[in-house]
Amino acid sequence: MATWIDLLDPSEQEVHDALPDSIHEGALKLLLAPAQHEDEPRPRLVGEGTYIFGILLVAVAVPEEDRVYYEEIDLVLTKDKIVTVRKTPEKGEPFDIERVKAVVREGARPGLIAYHLIDEVVEDYLDLIDAMSDEVEELDDHIEDWQPQQIRRRIADLRHDMLHIRRTLSPTRDAIRQIVDNRADIDEDTCFPHDIELAFGNAYDKVLRATEGLDYTRDLLNSVRDYYLAKVGQDQNEVMKRLTVVASLLLVPTFIVGLYGMNFRHIPEITHFGLWGYPWAWFLIVVTTIGQLWYFRRRNWL
Numbered sequence: 001m002a003t004w005i006d007l008l009d010p011s012e013q014e015v016h017d018a019l020p021d022s023i024h025e026g027a028l029k030l031l032l033a034p035a036q037h038e039d040e041p042r043p044r045l046v047g048e049g050t051y052i053f054g055i056l057l058v059a060v061a062v063p064e065e066d067r068v069y070y071e072e073i074d075l076v077l078t079k080d081k082i083v084t085v086r087k088t089p090e091k092g093e094p095f096d097i098e099r100v101k102a103v104v105r106e107g108a109r110p111g112l113i114a115y116h117l118i119d120e121v122v123e124d125y126l127d128l129i130d131a132m133s134d135e136v137e138e139l140d141d142h143i144e145d146w147q148p149q150q151i152r153r154r155i156a157d158l159r160h161d162m163l164h165i166r167r168t169l170s171p172t173r174d175a176i177r178q179i180v181d182n183r184a185d186i187d188e189d190t191c192f193p194h195d196i197e198l199a200f201g202n203a204y205d206k207v208l209r210a211t212e213g214l215d216y217t218r219d220l221l222n223s224v225r226d227y228y229l230a231k232v233g234q235d236q237n238e239v240m241k242r243l244t245v246v247a248s249l250l251l252v253p254t255f256i257v258g259l260y261g262m263n264f265r266h267i268p269e270i271t272h273f274g275l276w277g278y279p280w281a282w283f284l285i286v287v288t289t290i291g292q293l294w295y296f297r298r299r300n301w302l
Contacts, residue, residue: 002110003081006097009088018083019076020051027053027076035072035087043168045175047184052077052191054175056117057168058095058124059161061131066157068164071095073121075114079189082110084117111191115199118176122206125169129213132158132165136221143228155225162218169214173207180204245296252288256281 005018015031027048030041045054058071069092074085088094100117139146139154146154178184179192179200192200296302 002107002113004104004110004113005081005083006086007084008086008094010085015085020078020081022048022050023076024048024053030055031074031076031085035070035089043171043175045178045184047186049187050078052114052184052186054114056121056172056175058121059128059165059168060092060124061128061161062092063131063135066153067091068161070168073097073117075117077110077114077186077191079186079191080110082113109191109193109196111193111196112199114191115196115203118200119203119206121172122176122203122210125165125172125210126206126213128165129210129217132161133213133217133220136217136224140220140224140227143224143231148232151228155221155228158221162214162221166214166218169207169211173204173211176200176204176207241301245301248296249289249292252292253285256284256288 007014007018010018012032015028019028019031030053033041041055043055043057045052052075054075054077056073056075058073059068060071061068069089071089071092071094072087073095074087076083084097086094086097100113100120104113104116135154136158139151139158143151175184180197182192182197185191293302
């Protein structure tokens with residue numbers, strides 16, 4: 001009967017007691033390392049002779065704080081034992097192992113337990129990417145309503161989160177592929193017989209769906225960003241157009257006032273019109289302004 005030992009933030013002695021004697025120093029160092037804030041160490045599943053060593057990272061979104069943190073689960077498999085080491089993130093909760101225990105039968109083989117664990121990890125990625133896709137669609141729906149600062153901040157946060165998820169999802173896919181291709185196993189025996197390899201094939205299909213979903217969401221976000229930048233440019237052009245119209249409307253009256261305000265001894269219009277010189281200047285200002293307004297309106301510049 002297989003043994004499953006689950007450790008949460010264990011001490012060094014607890015880790016030593018649970019692990020096989022043949023554990024390598026590098027794997028032991030990773031098992032004892034505290035949970036990282038960023039998406040490190042890299043997810044993996046590696047055959048190490050008499051055991052298989054793995055690291056899994058689960059991205060968890062915190063929408064109210066606009067951030068993503070990572071739950072780390074390390075595992076060591078032998079032919080009759082599986083040891084899982086869960087680490088509590090600095091600002092988050094550890095991975096809920098009870099979800100896996102609920103679907104694992106008593107006495108299940110270590111490889112099958114590992115499959116259910118990895119399947120839960122991939123399901124979490126699918127749920128997270130679906131939630132991010134909904135956020136991008138919401139952003140697309142409200143891009144005309146929300147404040148520019150809010151839109152820019154949301155786009156930046158989503159791009160940042162997608163980048164980090166991509167950096168953990170891709171190696172998770174590669175790790176599962178190691179098992180599907182029978183490249184990660186123990187010597188002189190197997191943790192993953194054919195039926196479990198087939199089950200890992202289903203998990204691999206899910207992680208491919210997650211990768212495709214992330215690519216789709218990223219493309220959608222890029223489209224939203226391009227539309228927003230085009231909208232900002234169009235709005236700026238409209239502002240510049242109106243400022244140019246205002247400047248043009250003031251240009252001709254300024255010229256007329258400047259012309260008749262020059263300190264010449266003899267100005268023909270003033271001499272000819274006499275007392276009508278001042279009304280004449282106003283007449284020119286009003287007529288030219290109305291003419292400009294008519295022209296701008298006809299060209300749809302106003």
